[in-house]
Amino acid sequence: MSNYLFDHHFPEDLRKMDYDELELLSYELRDFLIQSVSKTGGHLAPSLGVVEITLALHKSFQTPVDKLIWDVGHQSYVHKILTGRLQEFETLRQFGGISGFPKTSESEYDTFDTGHSSNSISIGLGMATARDIKGEDFHVVSIIGDGALTGGLAFEALNNAGSSRTNMIILLNDNGMSISRNTGGLSRSLGRITSTDKYIHTKTQIKKGLSKVPIIGDSVVSGIHHAKENIKYAVIDGILFEELGCKYIGPVDGHDIKALCETLEHAKSIKGPVFIHAVTQKGKGYSKAEQNPNVFHGIGPFDVDSGKPVSKSKGDSxxxxxxxxxxxxxxxxxxxxxxxxxxxxxxxxxxxxxxxxxxxxxxxxxxxxxxxxxxxxxxxxxxxxxxxxxxxxxxxxxxxxxxxxxxxxxxxxxxxxxxxxxxxxxxxxxxxxxxxxxxxxxxxxxxxxxxxxxxxxxxxxxxxxxxxxxxYPRGTARRGDGRRLEIGKSIPLKEGKDVVLWAYGSMVQNALDAAELLAEDGIDAGVIDGMFIKPLDKFGLYKAASEYPMIVTLEDGVVAGGIGETMKAMLSDHDTKIINIGWPDRFIQHGSQSRLFAEYGLDASGIADTIKKGLAR
Ligand SMILES: Cc1ncc(C[n+]2csc(CCOP(=O)(O)OP(=O)(O)O)c2C)c(N)n1
Structure with missing residues (x-):
């Protein structure tokens, strides 16, 4: 039996496959996704829901010349697998491995670095506009979920696309879910469009009838026209998108590759923005994810048979x-x-x-x-x-x-x-x-x-x-020790004499651990929990500056413009040496929290090393 996933070169070979072969490939893709994500963790349910959409897109369009923009990008796993990242997929989301979101640095098939929702239509419209100005010729498709469509930015873009009449395709992946069940009037409206086959059939009949009613001529006819407009609101699918200036097509079964490909071909031939409404099931093909799409939206490593997480949480987050x-x-x-x-x-x-x-x-x-x-x-x-x-x-x-x-x-x-x-x-x-x-x-x-x-x-x-x-950070909460919080007051945790670590939030534990490491080298470090970023405890800060030759500020945020820099400026007239520790002025890649803390010198040993060097200077 042919192994479609491993024996073919994608996406070129995919374009040569017939629909039956593509369907077989969809099974292999789902199986691979479930097994692989069960080990790495990741956004499983969103990706399982777009297997057929992804196959249809790469079959119908000449990627990477034609551009696909995945909104949020958490559902782009199948796209990654089909565009040269099958072998690396086991490194997903690990430090040094491939990202869980589209990354232009990873592949020419990834057209934009996404992660925050609702911007795909703006990006697509921008690309399509640039294409037209430069006289180029390619298709642009923005793929957006019904959750992401609740973001106002998406509507700002639709409004703009509708009036500019730019050629582009917007593919709505409607699974009725955001992370949890989708909410709001738009979601209700989409739900009405896709509710039952009977409803769709009835609307088709009415639409056929309406198209026979003349809408020109005398007042009687214009009365009919008015009535027609009203009925149109009640029965025409996607009226909202039509009114904004997009051609609406749908709803189409988002798990039917043939129907999707035919719809995409049709959309290519239409002038102006086209809005395709595809209906999918989040988590499709893995019963645990189908039953609990919110749990499998983004999940850590899990056991495939039981669907349960592999590691237990150590306490309340x-x-x-x-x-x-x-x-x-x-x-x-x-x-x-x-x-x-x-x-x-x-x-x-x-x-x-x-x-x-x-x-x-x-x-x-x-x-x-x-x-x-x-x-x-x-x-x-x-x-x-x-x-x-x-x-x-x-x-x-x-x-x-x-x-x-x-x-x-x-x-x-x-x-x-x-x-x-x-x-x-x-x-x-x-x-x-x-x-x-x-x-x-x-x-x-x-x-x-x-x-x-x-x-x-x-x-x-x-x-x-x-x-x-x-x-407050991601992760298990430290257990408190009965300390009382007072507005604008820092909290001394440990006395010292050589240096004091003034830490915030998650850096407090790292500071305490670093102080222990320093003690092994004979360095007596004090630790203060800064607690208030505003109002800053000025009195506590000046007191620390008068008692210690060196203050080290620690924050789980960028140093540039951070609280440490403010403290440094406040003490510019003092002899006390100040070192600011936090994240550098660049975007930090993915990897486990502990790995990143270690990699950037923000864990206990990295902090202790920085302090030892600072004291030696
Ligand atoms: C600005 C912003 N807010 C919140 C999120 C978190 N988030 C990621 S995916 C998601 C739900 C997206 O739902 P939908 O677009 O329908 O995609 P689905 O996962 O259902 O396929 C949310 C709220 C985000 N990525 N960006």
């Missing part, structure tokens, strides 16, 4: 601590509401969403809206807690500045995954939030270092009638 604390706070204060941008599970708000249905809001992949929506609620007397990953909060910067800080509204930003996140890599590390938030007027910013200080930070934010940002 920071996200779980946050979620539990919000249940407590909400029970005591009816003004508290929580907001998530399509990440309720990830940020730990699942239980809150179930218990307080009317006080939890999943706004879709719409971070900017999430923040301004919270500002509106805060302005009207509520106490919103907006939980968003550090990297995705970048999308909402203007809203934080203008709609929250300028108005001095009591919105708390619960910034999850702050710092290095590991295997998701460059697009997902949360290394900039300290730099972009720490200078905002009215903002209080904290970096708790264990479960108790996170809880106390949340208590404190509730009592402050102003914007608050609380950043």
């Amino acid at each position: 920071y996200s779980a601590v946050f979620g539990k604390k919000m249940l407590d706070l909400a029970a005591k204060d009816k003004r508290i509401v929580t907001v998530s941008a399509a990440m309720a599970d990830g940020v730990g708000l699942k239980a809150f969403a179930t218990k307080y249905k009317n006080r939890f809001f999943d706004v879709g992949i719409a971070e900017g809206h999430a923040v301004t929506f919270a500002a509106g609620m805060a302005n009207s007397g509520l106490k919103p807690f907006v939980a968003i990953y550090s990297t995705f909060l970048q999308r909402a910067y203007d809203q934080i500045v203008e709609d929250v800080c300028l108005q001095n509204l009591p919105v708390t930003f619960c910034i999850d995954r702050a710092g290095i996140v590991g295997e998701d890599g460059e697009t997902h590390h949360g290394l900039f939030d300290i730099s972009y938030l720490k200078n905002l007027p009215n903002m209080t910013m904290m970096a708790p270092s264990d479960d108790e200080t996170l809880e106390q930070a949340l208590d404190l934010s509730q009592s402050i009638d102003a914007p608050c940002a609380i950043r």
Whole structure:
């Protein structure tokens, strides 16, 4: 029996295969994906859902001349396998291995480095516009999920594409799911289009009937025209996209390779932007993922038979601590509401969403809206807690500045995954939030270092009638030791005399470990938990500067524009030597968190080495 996956050279050979062969290949691809991702971890369910779409795209288009842009890019595994990365696929998401997202540095078939959602139509429109200006000739296809389509950026692009009439194809991969079930009016509307065969058949009949009604002539006819317009809204699929200026085709079965290829061929011949609506099942072909697509959206290594994760968690994550604390706070204060941008599970708000249905809001992949929506609620007397990953909060910067800080509204930003996140890599590390938030007027910013200080930070934010940002990392929360948090005060953890390590958040444990290593070399290091990024504990800082010959600042964020640099500037008149430790001025690749900390000298031994060199100088 032929082994399609390993015996062929892709994607050229794929273009020569007939539909039966492609179907056999789809089985091999799914089997390979499940086995491989069970070892590396990764975004399995999204990739299983687009096997046929990916095959049809590479069969129908002359990639890499024709351009494919994968929105988010987490579903691009099949594309990677079919474009020369089959052998390396076992290195997926590992340090030095291939990325879990498209990377132009990895392959000419990857046209753009993606990772954040909803930008594929903008990118595609930009590429198509450049093509036209340069007089080139190729196709551009943006592949976007129904979750990503909830992002406003996608609509800004559709609006622009519709009016510019640029030739491009937008392929909607509609599986009814974002990470969890998709939410919002758009999702309802897509659901109505694809609900039942009967519905589709009825609409076809009505559409045929309508096309026979004349729409020119006297007032009677124009009355009919008006009625026709109204009925059109009720029955024509994809009216929203048509009205925006795109030709809508669909719905098409996104697991039928032949139907997909025929649709794509048809789309190529149409002038202006074409919107193809393909319906798929997330996790298709692996029953565990079909049943729990949210669990298999992004998963660590797992056992294929049971579908259970291979490694057990060692305790509550920071996200779980946050979620539990919000249940407590909400029970005591009816003004508290929580907001998530399509990440309720990830940020730990699942239980809150179930218990307080009317006080939890999943706004879709719409971070900017999430923040301004919270500002509106805060302005009207509520106490919103907006939980968003550090990297995705970048999308909402203007809203934080203008709609929250300028108005001095009591919105708390619960910034999850702050710092290095590991295997998701460059697009997902949360290394900039300290730099972009720490200078905002009215903002209080904290970096708790264990479960108790996170809880106390949340208590404190509730009592402050102003914007608050609380950043905490990915991973298991350290156990607290009963320390009390006071606004604007750092917390001394260990006395020393040769050097003091002033650390924030996840760097506190590394600092304590580094101090132990230094002690082995006879260096007596003190450790202070900085805790407050704003207001900074100036008194504590000047005291440290008067007691120690050297201060080492440690933050899980970029050094450039970080809190360490602020401290250095404040002590410019002092004799105390200052060393800033944090992430360098470049995008950090993927790999496990521990590997990256070690690689960049941010683990205990790297810190100890830097300090020894600093003291020797
Ligand atoms: C700006 C931004 N916010 C949040 C995310 C996290 N995220 C990654 S994939 C995803 C859901 C995407 O759903 P959809 O586009 O329908 O793709 P599917 O996984 O269902 O195939 C989310 C919320 C992101 N990548 N970018």
